[in-house]
Amino acid sequence: MTEQEVVAHVFAPLDAPRADVWPTAVRVMWQRFRALQGANQPVWATAPTEIPEVLPDAALHGSVTVAAVQSPGGLDQAIVRRHGAVLNLSLLLGAREDRAWPELEQRAADVLGPLDASCLGAVVLLVGKQPGGAVGGLDLLEPEREDDDRYLRRLLLLGHPEQDAFLGAWAWSADSSAEMPPFVSYLMHMAAVRHQLRVHKRLSSIDGGDTGLRALVRLPYGGGIGELPLGDPARALRALRHTVDVTWTNARLALRRSREAHGGDVTDTDVLDDDREVVDWFVQLLEDGITRVETTDSLPVTETAERQGARQPPPDNDESEPSAELAPVAATAPTRPDGCPVRVLAVTDEWFPAHGGLTAFNRGLCLALTAAGAEVHVLVENFTAREQADAEEHGVRLLAAARPGRTGRQSLMRRAELPEGVVPDLVIGHGRVSGPAAQAQAEDHFRGARRLHFLHVEPDQAEWSKEDEGDDVGARAEALTELEFDLCRGAARIMPVGPRLEELLERERGLPGYRDLPPIQRIDPGFDGEADPVDGPRSGRTQILFMGRLKDAQLKGLDIACRALEKAVPPRSGPGHWELLVRGAPENTSRSLSEYAKDLIGHPAIDVKVRTYTEDQEKIRRDVRRASLVLMPSRAEAFGLVALEAIVAGVPVLVSGRSGLGMLLREILPAEAEQVVVDVDGYEKRLAADAAAWERAINSVMFDRPSAFARAARLREAMAERVTWGTAAAHVLRCAEVDGRPQES
The missing domain is CATH 3.40.50.2000 (Glycogen Phosphorylase B;)
Structure with a gap:
C-alpha cells in the first residue's frame, strides 16, 4: 500500500440542541490543526484563513466555503464549509514517504479531540493506492462495523497509482474546487440518518402519554430541529419517517452525482449495501411504530434493539433495590415515637x-x-x-x-x-x-x-x-x-x-x-455543594491543578499527567507558558516530588509547583478556583472527590474512566461524559498510550478555555440537579427504625 494519507470529515449541526457549542468546537479543532501542522498559508485567495465570528449564510444549493488553510507546500489542508444547517470541517493529512496511516490517524485524532453523540457524525477516510490493483473502480471498505447509530465511521478508500485525481475527487476535492465533493455529501447524509436513529432511541425509551417530556426531532419541510411532546408519538414518528425519507433521497442523489461527475464507482459495494439495509430497516421500524401507536396509544419501547446483532436491553428486575435515582429525593428525617428527630x-x-x-x-x-x-x-x-x-x-x-x-x-x-x-x-x-x-x-x-x-x-x-x-x-x-x-x-x-x-x-x-x-x-x-461557581478562566499565567494524597503518586497517575502535559504544551511555547500545581505531597517530600514531576515533563514551558497535603478548606478551594483545568488520571480511584469538588466549582476537569466518578458521569450524562472522562489502561507498559489519550483531552480544554468553562458550567448545573446530598441523606434516613420498624429503602 503506497501514498497513504488520511482525510477526516466532521459534520456538526447548527440547528439542534447544543448546536451553540459546535461553531466554537470547530474553531478549536481549526486552531489545533494550524498549531500542530504549522498551517498558515491560504488555499484560495478568496477564502480566509480564519473562521469568521459570524458564519456566512447557507447557500441555496450546495455548500459555501467558510475558511481554508494549508501547510507550506500544501501537503496538509483544512477546509470549513457550511452546507445548509451543517458546519463541515474537512482535514487532509497528505502522503509522504515517511508517513503512514497509524501516525496520520493519530494526528487526526489529536486535532479532532473527543467527539460525542450530539455531533451529527464524523468519518475518517484512510486513503491509499494499491500498485497491483486494476485501474477502474475504487475499493471502499469498513473494517469495523459497530452499532447502527454510530456517529464515528472509519473507512478505507483504495485506488490504483494512476487514479490520483479520481481518488481526490471522491475523498477531498475535484479539480481543486472548494465545493463539497458529492461522495462527502453522501457521507454527510448517511451521518444524518444515523443521527435520527439516536433520536428515535430517545423517543422509544419512554412510554407514551402525558409525561411532560418532549422528543427532539428534525421537522419536515425544512422546519429545522423542533420539539414534539411524547403525548403525540404518532406525529413524532411520522416526522422522523419523513426526515429519513428525504435524507436517504439526498444521499442517493449525491452518490449518483459522484459517479456521473467523476466516472467510475466502488468495486466492492458492501459499505453502500449496509447503508441501504440500515435505511430499509429503520423505515420499516418507524412504520411498525406508527402502526403500534395508532392501535395501542403507546410508544414501542424495545423496537430499536430488535435488528439482528443489536444489543438487547437488560430485563427489568423489580425485586432488586434501586442503586441511585436520577431525580433528587427530598430528605426528611422520620420522627421517633417520642417526637424527637432521628x-x-x-x-x-x-x-x-x-x-x-x-x-x-x-x-x-x-x-x-x-x-x-x-x-x-x-x-x-x-x-x-x-x-x-x-x-x-x-x-x-x-x-x-x-x-x-x-x-x-x-x-x-x-x-x-x-x-x-x-x-x-x-x-x-x-x-x-x-x-x-x-x-x-x-x-x-x-x-x-x-x-x-x-x-x-x-x-x-x-x-x-x-x-x-x-x-x-x-x-x-x-x-x-x-x-x-x-x-x-x-x-x-x-x-x-x-x-x-x-x-x-x-x-x-x-x-x-x-x-x-x-x-x-x-x-x-x-454535586450541590457550598462553593459558588467560577464565571470563567482567571487572567494571568495559566495553572493546571493535580491534587490528591501523593503518598501513592503512581496510584493517583501523576506520571500520566506529567507525560501528557509534556506533549500537550503548544509547540514553540516559551518558558513558564503553563504552571502545574501539585497539591498533596507528604511532609518533607516536596523537593523530591518536584524533581520527579520535572523529570517526567522535561519541558521548560511548564513550571512545577508542589504543595503539601492540607486540611485547610480555604486553601483547597483557592487551588481549585484558580485552576484552568483539574486532572485526575488515577489508576485506581473508588470514587474521586477531588474531581467532584472541581465540578461543583464549575472548573473544567478530566476524570479517569477507572474511577467511580467517571462511571457515574457516564451513567447520568453519557454525552457530556465523553468530554470529561478519559480512560486509563493503568499498566506501566501502556504509559505512552495513556499519556497520548490524556494529551488529546488536555488539548481539547486548553486550546479554548472559555468554551471549556462554559461546558463545565453546564455539567455542574446538570449534575447538581440530578445527584444531590439530599438524596444521599434520604437513603440513609430511610434505614432508621421508627416504631420498631426499619424504613424501607
Whole structure:
C-alpha cells in the first residue's frame, strides 16, 4: 500500500440542541490543526484563513466555503464549509514517504479531540493506492462495523497509482474546487440518518402519554430541529419517517452525482449495501411504530434493539433495590415515637479532611442529614476550635474520643459520651478507618442502633497500584478485602460510595462465604455543594491543578499527567507558558516530588509547583478556583472527590474512566461524559498510550478555555440537579427504625 494519507470529515449541526457549542468546537479543532501542522498559508485567495465570528449564510444549493488553510507546500489542508444547517470541517493529512496511516490517524485524532453523540457524525477516510490493483473502480471498505447509530465511521478508500485525481475527487476535492465533493455529501447524509436513529432511541425509551417530556426531532419541510411532546408519538414518528425519507433521497442523489461527475464507482459495494439495509430497516421500524401507536396509544419501547446483532436491553428486575435515582429525593428525617428527630452517630477519625476524601464525604453527608432534620453527633479522635465552630455552624455536634492515655483510633472504640438520655438510632462507620469503631459502638454500647457500613475503597484495585511496601501485595490486598467484608457483616445496610463499589458488592454477594452480607444501598456524593461557581478562566499565567494524597503518586497517575502535559504544551511555547500545581505531597517530600514531576515533563514551558497535603478548606478551594483545568488520571480511584469538588466549582476537569466518578458521569450524562472522562489502561507498559489519550483531552480544554468553562458550567448545573446530598441523606434516613420498624429503602 503506497501514498497513504488520511482525510477526516466532521459534520456538526447548527440547528439542534447544543448546536451553540459546535461553531466554537470547530474553531478549536481549526486552531489545533494550524498549531500542530504549522498551517498558515491560504488555499484560495478568496477564502480566509480564519473562521469568521459570524458564519456566512447557507447557500441555496450546495455548500459555501467558510475558511481554508494549508501547510507550506500544501501537503496538509483544512477546509470549513457550511452546507445548509451543517458546519463541515474537512482535514487532509497528505502522503509522504515517511508517513503512514497509524501516525496520520493519530494526528487526526489529536486535532479532532473527543467527539460525542450530539455531533451529527464524523468519518475518517484512510486513503491509499494499491500498485497491483486494476485501474477502474475504487475499493471502499469498513473494517469495523459497530452499532447502527454510530456517529464515528472509519473507512478505507483504495485506488490504483494512476487514479490520483479520481481518488481526490471522491475523498477531498475535484479539480481543486472548494465545493463539497458529492461522495462527502453522501457521507454527510448517511451521518444524518444515523443521527435520527439516536433520536428515535430517545423517543422509544419512554412510554407514551402525558409525561411532560418532549422528543427532539428534525421537522419536515425544512422546519429545522423542533420539539414534539411524547403525548403525540404518532406525529413524532411520522416526522422522523419523513426526515429519513428525504435524507436517504439526498444521499442517493449525491452518490449518483459522484459517479456521473467523476466516472467510475466502488468495486466492492458492501459499505453502500449496509447503508441501504440500515435505511430499509429503520423505515420499516418507524412504520411498525406508527402502526403500534395508532392501535395501542403507546410508544414501542424495545423496537430499536430488535435488528439482528443489536444489543438487547437488560430485563427489568423489580425485586432488586434501586442503586441511585436520577431525580433528587427530598430528605426528611422520620420522627421517633417520642417526637424527637432521628439521632445519628457518625464515627470518623477527624472532621476536616487531613487524610483524604473519606472525611470530606462524611462532612458533606452529616451536613445533609442535619439539613433534613436529623440530630447528628460525630465521634472523632479530637478536634480543633476551628473544626468545632464549623460543625456547630451547620448544626452538628462533635464528640472527642481522646483522653489521657487513650488516643488514636483505638480511642473511638470506647462508648461515645453523648448528652444524657441520647441514644443513637443509626451508627455510621466508614470502611476500615472507622468501621471497627462503629461496629463496637453499635454492638457493645448502643445495641438498639442500626449500623450502616460505608464502603469507600476496593483493596484489590488500590493495593496493586501502590508503591512496593516489601510484602506480598496479593496477600495484602486479599487480607484487606476480607477485612472490609467482615465489617459489612452484621450491618443493617452496606452503603458503597458510587457505582464502582456497588458493582463489586453485587458481584460478590450471594457467593459461598458471602451469602450473609446485608442489603446494598448505593450512596452518591452530592454535586450541590457550598462553593459558588467560577464565571470563567482567571487572567494571568495559566495553572493546571493535580491534587490528591501523593503518598501513592503512581496510584493517583501523576506520571500520566506529567507525560501528557509534556506533549500537550503548544509547540514553540516559551518558558513558564503553563504552571502545574501539585497539591498533596507528604511532609518533607516536596523537593523530591518536584524533581520527579520535572523529570517526567522535561519541558521548560511548564513550571512545577508542589504543595503539601492540607486540611485547610480555604486553601483547597483557592487551588481549585484558580485552576484552568483539574486532572485526575488515577489508576485506581473508588470514587474521586477531588474531581467532584472541581465540578461543583464549575472548573473544567478530566476524570479517569477507572474511577467511580467517571462511571457515574457516564451513567447520568453519557454525552457530556465523553468530554470529561478519559480512560486509563493503568499498566506501566501502556504509559505512552495513556499519556497520548490524556494529551488529546488536555488539548481539547486548553486550546479554548472559555468554551471549556462554559461546558463545565453546564455539567455542574446538570449534575447538581440530578445527584444531590439530599438524596444521599434520604437513603440513609430511610434505614432508621421508627416504631420498631426499619424504613424501607
